[in-house]
Amino acid sequence: MAPYRRDADYLKQLFVEHDIPVDVCIDVAEIHDYLARSPGVLVATHEALTPDILKNVADHLASQPSWSEMPIVVLLDRTSNQIRVRTELARVWPRARQLFYQRPVTPVELISGVQSAMLARLRQRDVRDHIEREIELRRELNHRVKNILASVASIFEMTHRGANTLAEFADDFRGRLEALSRVHSAVFHAADEEVSISAIVDLTFEPYRLPGLSRVVTGGPEIMLTREAGTTLALCLHELATNAIKYGGLSTPEGRVSFTWSLSEDEPATLAIAWTEEGGPAVVEPSRTGYGTRYLKAALGSVFGMKPVMTFAPEGLRCTVSGRVSRLSRNP
Template sequence: MNGVPKDSELDWVLVLAPFRKDADYIAAFLQEQKIEVQGAKVDDDLVEHLALSPGIIVITHEALNPQVVASVAAHLAEQPDWSEVPIIVLLERTAPVARIRIQLQTSWPGSRLLFYTRPIAPLELVNGIQSNLLVRLRQRQVRDSIERERELRLELNHRVKNILASVTSIFQMTRRGATTVEDLASDFTGRLQALSNVHTAVFQAGGEEVSLSAIIDLTVSPYNSDGVSRINVTGSDLVVSRDAGTTIALCLHELITNAIKYGALSHPDGHVELAWTVAKSAGSNFTMNWTEVGGPQVREPTRQGYGTRYVRSALGSLFGTAPEIVFAPAGFRCNVSGPAARISPESADL
């Protein structure tokens, strides 16, 4: 009967029965039902057992002295809100049940009190204990549910703050590069849509990681409608972190916007080749190439616009190396490479 309680879906029982062999008898028929039991003495040993957090306390009439009542009361006072410890009190048939009930309810307000008079059939006591072990299990399940809800609220609060910070940053950068209200509204709306696409993909994935193919497909699909592919995509799928997916999607949005205004997508016969690879032989090195074909002749701008600045800064930060941006006459190119581990949690297995 002594020892540390075993791990179990159901809780364990603390028996406080100092006289005769009551504790041994109770333990014997509970153990026959595979119920974990611990016995305690009416001294400091009780405090040590209570510190182990029993699921149910079984206490006989003889153990109800002021010291025991006070120790149990102190234990109950430390219980969290979800916890209502079942306490089964075994009374003598001649005991003043009503008076004892009132006294214990006053002393132990954080308990679930049940009273039995002796002699009691073992089956009746076992049934009562098993029923209350299930009650205790339900209490713990409620606790777990409350904890999960609390964690979800904290995570939601964190994500909303991050999203608002991203929106604020995007607006400020867009405002600095806009020359008219119409440009501000159009560019800001497009960038928000790109951000929204990423969060949609992450939500559908159900976690902090997302398919790179899904991110890119959501970003480029509006430009590949009616059976016409203006942006040809090739690359094996790769799971990337939410932050990496967000950065790549926003950079692709800037490249698409630039191609529509000045590059290949501004010409009816123009298109874009977007390809990425992960080279296993090069220490899982990730490479992504954006190449514009069939557009007007490209001239390097006299000043660097917002989109170029953002792509250079964002991809450089993500991969640890600045991308190669080339304003070649035949078509604009943007190439970036870096360790796959910087964007993908699965790269270690590649």
């Protein structure tokens, strides 16, 4: 912001020559739009500091998130009362990182100051990204803990219904919890570069199998997946199983779940997977997309290269997706 003479043109040319992208704000009415873009650094000459500008910038600074402290470079006129200007700006702009230069200022000095301010701004945005990642991790952790607790409760009920003695119940329940623990160990601590899809399926569904009663039907050809693809698939299957325990095909004694996978014979070879539930409560499509559904769509879409199709049919949830085997296996 430099409203007098050709100051704005000169400053813009100087910044562009040093690979610093710059916008010039001439009309006070537009200052709100420029500030809404969250600029890296605001540069203003003394003449630009009108009451309207002071208020608009102050309003923007007051609305900043906690991580933000916008750098403001002020080019002071040498005839100005610099102490008074600094004191007043510190009062009206308390949430700004203020740098002052007395004109005439050398290009090297000004560019150096602006670049330093931009680096400080980048560090602030690193903090912002860290905070956002931490919030997302907390949401995911909360979601995972709820799913684990739901799985444990379901395993308890399944084991309780099939046990004849307390000792039998304790042994069976302990074994199922150990199996559930192995699922999480296999997901988060996989050491091999490749993992069998059938091994992932067996580990994931072992806690939900009952002797003489197959509530989870699985099947497909032997395929070796990369560790990344196998880990993602295990997480997605665990998500689907947990959802089935809470609301779907594993929430009632009569319910069933099927997970199958197949390879196409055409080139390029594709792997298709299908999850199908039946026998549970009538399914109603949710009015909003929950975290679990968003995760499934994003994770499966990333691994397979195609968006999964989730069908909320009344008889049971169905989830299908396919993709090139070359995306999923090192040796297709």
